[in-house]
Amino acid sequence: MISLQEENELIDRILAGKEEVYARLVDHYKSYAFTIALKVLENRAEAEEAAQDAFIKAFHYLKGFNRQARFSTWLYRIVFNTAISYKRKNKPSLSSIEFHDRAREEGSDLEKDDKRVFVSQAMEHLNEADRLAIQLYYIKEFSLEEVAELMGQNMNTLKVRIHRARQRLADALKKILKEEALTL
Amino acid sequence: MEKITTVQDDRLLNYLDGKLDGTELVQLKKDLESSDLLQARLNELRMIHRVLAHTALETPSFAFTNKVMQNLHSKPVTSYLSPRNGLLLLAGVMVAAGMLVAMISAGIFDDMGGIVSLDKAIPVKNYVHQSLPTISVNGKLLIKIIIGLNLVLVFIVLDRTVLKPYFQKRAGMQL
Numbered sequence: 579m580i581s582l583q584e585e586n587e588l589i590d591r592i593l594a595g596k597e598e599v600y601a602r603l604v605d606h607y608k609s610y611a612f613t614i615a616l617k618v619l620e621n622r623a624e625a626e627e628a629a630q631d632a633f634i635k636a637f638h639y640l641k642g643f644n645r646q647a648r649f650s651t652w653l654y655r656i657v658f659n660t661a662i663s664y665k666r667k668n669k670p671s672l673s674s675i676e677f678h679d680r681a682r683e684e685g686s687d688l689e690k691d692d693k694r695v696f697v698s699q700a701m702e703h704l705n706e707a708d709r710l711a712i713q714l715y716y717i718k719e720f721s722l723e724e725v726a727e728l729m730g731q732n733m734n735t736l737k738v739r740i741h742r743a744r745q746r747l748a749d750a751l752k753k754i755l756k757e758e759a760l761t762l
Numbered sequence: 763m764e765k766i767t768t769v770q771d772d773r774l775l776n777y778l779d780g781k782l783d784g785t786e787l788v789q790l791k792k793d794l795e796s797s798d799l800l801q802a803r804l805n806e807l808r809m810i811h812r813v814l815a816h817t818a819l820e821t822p823s824f825a826f827t828n829k830v831m832q833n834l835h836s837k838p839v840t841s842y843l844s845p846r847n848g849l850l851l852l853a854g855v856m857v858a859a860g861m862l863v864a865m866i867s868a869g870i871f872d873d874m875g876g877i878v879s880l881d882k883a884i885p886v887k888n889y890v891h892q893s894l895p896t897i898s899v900n901g902k903l904l905i906k907i908i909i910g911l912n913l914v915l916v917f918i919v920l921d922r923t924v925l926k927p928y929f930q931k932r933a934g935m936q937l
Contacts, residue, residue, distance in 0.1 A: 597834060604827045612822040626822050633830045697813040716814040745771050748806040 580606055585649050592640060604633050607650060610717070611657045614728070617713040618661035628664040632657040651727055658728050696754055703750035708743035715740050766803045774804050778811045848923025852916060859912040862905055874901025 580588070580602075591599045611632060615625035636643075636656050643652055701709055714725045722740075726733040770793075776782050777790055794801050865871065879896045 598831070600834065601827050601831050604830050608822050608826050609819045612826070613820040616820050622820075625820075626826065629822060630826065630830050630833070634833055634836065637834055693809060693813050697810055700810075712814065713817070716817045717819070741772055741775050744775055744807060744810055745768070747810050748803070751810060752806055 582648065586645060589640065589643070589645075589649065592637075597637075600637055603649070607653055608633075610650070611653065613717055614654055614657045614714065615661040615664075617710060617717070618658065619665055624664055625661065628661045629657055631664075632660040635660065647727075651724060654724075654728050655730075696751055696758070697747070699754050700747050700750035704743055704746060708739060708746070711736060711739050712743045712747070766799060770800060771803070771807070774800075774807050777804075778807060848919055852919045852923070855912050855916050855919065859909050859916070862909050862912075866902065866905060866909075871902045871905050 585603075588599055588602055592603075608629065611629040612625055615629040615632070616622065619625045619628060632653070636653050639656070643649065701712075704712070711725065711729065714720060714728060715722065720728075722737055723733060726736045729736065731739075773782070773786070773790055777787070782790060794804060877896050877898050879894075
């Protein structure tokens with residue numbers, strides 16, 4: 579974990595010309611950046627490309643980063659916007675198939691993994707914006723405020739969106755489980 | 763038949779998010795004890811909450827950081843047109859250019875041209891007291907210039923939407 583002070587020192591060194599120091603920031607935030615891009619694009623190759631592109635953009639715009647917000651919040655917003663523009667450029671992708679198949683692959687014979695498969699099937703019933711909001715909300719350590727900042731939405735609007743999405747998800751899941759029980 | 767309301771759903775979700783305070787929490791627990799339906803709904807929402815809460819962070823490829831550092835000074839990939847839209851625009855501009863060339867070959871623009879007198883074309887005699895010059899217009903030449911501009915546009919669209927993304931992708935894959 580990089581402290582705020584350490585992060586500011588790293589940024590100062592990068593801006594002073596020590597570009598190689600940027601690798602530390604990339605290493606530290608790459609998983610979060612990649613996960614955000616993956617939630618948006620639902621395709622690993624595209625997500626990797628978009629996340630890398632976002633880091634390069636962040637490096638170019640680093641001079642303009644005013645340190646009122648945390649670097650991570652600023653970076654994730656760049657990642658999110660870059661991923662959205664990739665999505666607009668490259669749709670449609672094999673996204674839902676990949677998401678679905680991965681869930682199936684991961685869902686061996688354990689009950690917990692079965693639940694994951696059913697929840698991922700229920701996810702297909704949500705619209706894209708709701709699905710994205712809910713997935714970002716559940717990324718480790720992301721608060722509602724951070725997700726709202728990331729998606730450029732009002733916090734209350736986002737809160738309602740996430741609540742309604744979970745309700746719809748629960749309804750869809752109930753239906754799927756009922757159908758599953760009938761086939762047994 | 764009893765039905766779960768949106769307000770009840772919201773209370774359950776706030777409970778799962780750990781956002782209910784003392785009195786609300788006590789009231790909810792009482793309601794849960796007295797309603798099987800509410801308890802069943804909590805179980806449904808809890809299942810989703812638990813599965814999603816275990817969403818792990820995804821790990822990018824091993825070479826991720828190296829690729830970023832090696833491309834640090836390359837321009838970020840920015841294309842304003844999707845490949846599909848770019849190709850459509852490309853086809854449209856080429857069709858337009860092709861039609862103009864065919865029309866020139868058919869001699870449609872041969873008679874287009876002549877001398878345009880600005881005195882007659884612009885009714886500003888009340889304001890301009892000197893006579894305005896005349897301009898010689900060659901219609902065929904004008905169309906040829908338009909075709910030339912179209913071809914420049916074709917090249918730019920081809921470069922932005924097909925060539926540049928293709929070579930950048932190839933360069934990225936070789937790293």
